[in-house]
Amino acid sequence: MAHLPCDRPRVIESLRGIEVVDVAAGGAHSACVTAAGDLYTWGKGRYGRLGHSDSEDQLKPKLVEVLQGHRVVDVACGSGDAQTLCLTEDDTVWSWGDGDYGKLGRGGSDGCKAPVKRADLFEEKDDDLFTLFGSQSGLRDENAAGLLS
Numbered sequence: 523m524a525h526l527p528c529d530r531p532r533v534i535e536s537l538r539g540i541e542v543v544d545v546a547a548g549g550a551h552s553a554c555v556t557a558a559g560d561l562y563t564w565g566k567g568r569y570g571r572l573g574h575s576d577s578e579d580q581l582k583p584k585l586v587e588v589l590q591g592h593r594v595v596d597v598a599c600g601s602g603d604a605q606t607l608c609l610t611e612d613d614t615v616w617s618w619g620d621g622d623y624g625k626l627g628r629g630g631s632d633g634c635k636a637p638v639k640r641a642d643l644f645e646e647k648d649d650d651l652f653t654l655f656g657s658q659s660g661l662r663d664e665n666a667a668g669l670l671s
Contacts, residue, residue, distance in 0.1 A: 536582045537562070546606075548599030553606060554583065559593030561586040561608055569604040570635025571619035577635065588636045589616065600625070608637070615640040 541557035551565030551572060562583035563572040570577055573586040593611035600606065605619035605626055617626040617640055621633035627640050 534583060544595075544597060546597045546599040547601075548604075548606070549602040550604070551599055551606070553597045553599055553608075555594045555597050555608075559595065559611065561589050561594040561597060563606065566604075569620035569633055571600070571604040571606055573606060573618045573635070573637050575636040586637065592616075605633075607640075 537554065542554045543557050544555040546553045548565070548571070550568075551563060553561060553563045555561055561573075562585055563574070564580040564583045565572065567574065567576065567578045567580060572578075572580055572584070573588060574580070574584060575588070589608070589610070592614070594608050595611050596609040598607050600619065603620060603625065605617065605621070607615060607617045607627075609615055615627070616637040617628065618634050618637045619626070621628070621631050623631060626633070626638075628638065
């Protein structure tokens, strides 16, 4: 992949005319969520971090087809790491990419090249608000009282 300097912001032509509502950037990849709930990723594909069922680099935003039919509302890219997580409208967390140190939140260190549901993350719903974040040591969450689990 060529690394060309960019000294000023430029429009991503392939997204022109598409309403983007969220953007995330990692160390070697980026992602955006559209108003329609679609997820696009681009950049370095190693470890499957782009979610396209392969490890190919993408020089332009590409639709994550596995998530078609699921309305994506938020996305996070690992900074310096090779994982991506997203949240869909039905409160399902999806993760993919490099799984070292449990950072995909599914137990173990296995990675995957396409989004996989993290279904049991919110098994017991209550009135607490949660913040979900990935760290070097794995997936963590914090409730409204600031308690980590």
